[in-house]
Amino acid sequence: MRIDDLDTPCLLLDLDRVNKNIATMMGILEGTGVSLRPHFKTPKCPAVAELQLKAGAIGITVAKLGEAEVLADAGLGPILMANQVVGTTKIDRLMALLARGVDITTAVESDFNIDELVAGARRSGQRPAAVIEVDAGLRRCGSPTPAESVRLARRLVDEGIDYRGIMGYEGHMYGQPEDAARAELIHTALATVNDHVEALAEAGLAPKIVSTSGTASVLIASKTAGVTELQAGTYVFNDSHNEEFIPGVFENALTLLMTVISVKDRYAVGDAGAKSLTNEFGPPMSVDGTVKVARLSEEHCTLTGEGIAKLKPGQRIEVVPSHGDTTLNQHDVYYVRRGEEVIDTWPILAARKFR
Known part of the structure; x- marks a missing residue:
C-alpha cells in the first residue's frame, strides 16, 4: 500500500526516523552512567516501547494505570508510574498488576499515598514498590523539602513497602523561552533533586533510583551527578514544540496526513479538525513549512x-x-512508512487510557 491510498486524516510514522531518534538518544547517554526509562505517554504503542527496550532502555515510564496495563499485557517493563495512585479502585488495579508478576513502581508524595498503599497491600497480600516524588520547582506534586522526603522514606520502610528512590520533573522549563535562563532553571531543579538525594543518603536511605527529566533536559541531566535515569519520551517522535527547545537533535517522525477540501483566495480548508489534531503548543505546520494550520474547528x-x-x-x-x-x-493506529510505502500498521493501544 502507498500513502496515496490512505483515507484521511491519519497518522504516519516514519520507521527509519523513529529508529534514528532511538539511536541518537542512546548515543547521548552512552558513557554517562545514566540510564533511559522512556515515557510511554508519547508513543502509547507497545511496538515502539519494544524498540526502545531492545535498544537499551531499562524500562518504561507511564503516567496512568491504563498505560501500565497495556504494557503488562504486552509483557513489557519494568514499569515506573511517575504519578500517584489515588483511590481504592486504582490501588486495587495496581495490586492486580503486582499479582500478575508485573514489576511496577509507583510514586508517593504524602502520608495519604502511603496509607492507601498499605491498605491495598493488606487487602491483596502484595508488596508494592514506591519512589518519592519531589517538587523540583514545577509546583505540581511532590515532597516540598529534603526533611519531608526522609520522613516519607522512613515510613515506606517501616510499613514494609519496597522503597526504591526518588523522582523529580523540571517541566516548568518549558515556560522559559530563553536558552540561558532555561538551562539555569534546569540546573536549579536538578540541584533541588540532589538536595533530597543527599539528605536521604545521610539518613541511611540512599535512593537506588533518581529519575528525572524530559527530552528537552537530557543534554544537561545526562551530565548531572546523582541522576540515575531519565524519563524522556518526546524524543522518539519529536514534534515542533520540542524542536524549539532542543533543535536539530531529533527528527520529526510523526506527521498527520490531511486532504485539502476547499481553496479560497487567502486560505484553504483541510479535513483535520480538533478531533484529530491539537494545537495547544502552537499551530502545526506542513512538513515544508509553507502552510500553517491557523485554526481548528471540530472537523475542519x-x-x-x-x-x-x-x-x-x-x-x-x-x-x-x-x-x-x-x-x-x-x-487508534499508526500507518508505518518507509518513504511513500506503508509497510505496517501499529495499534495505539494506550490511546485515551487516561484512568
Missing part, C-alpha cells in the same frame, strides 16, 4: 501561508503536530 482546519497558492482541492498535505502526545491520543 483553516490553512494559511505562502503555500496556499499551490494547493488544490483533493490534494494531500502532511503536517507536523506541535504536540505529538495529544494529537496521537486521538487516533
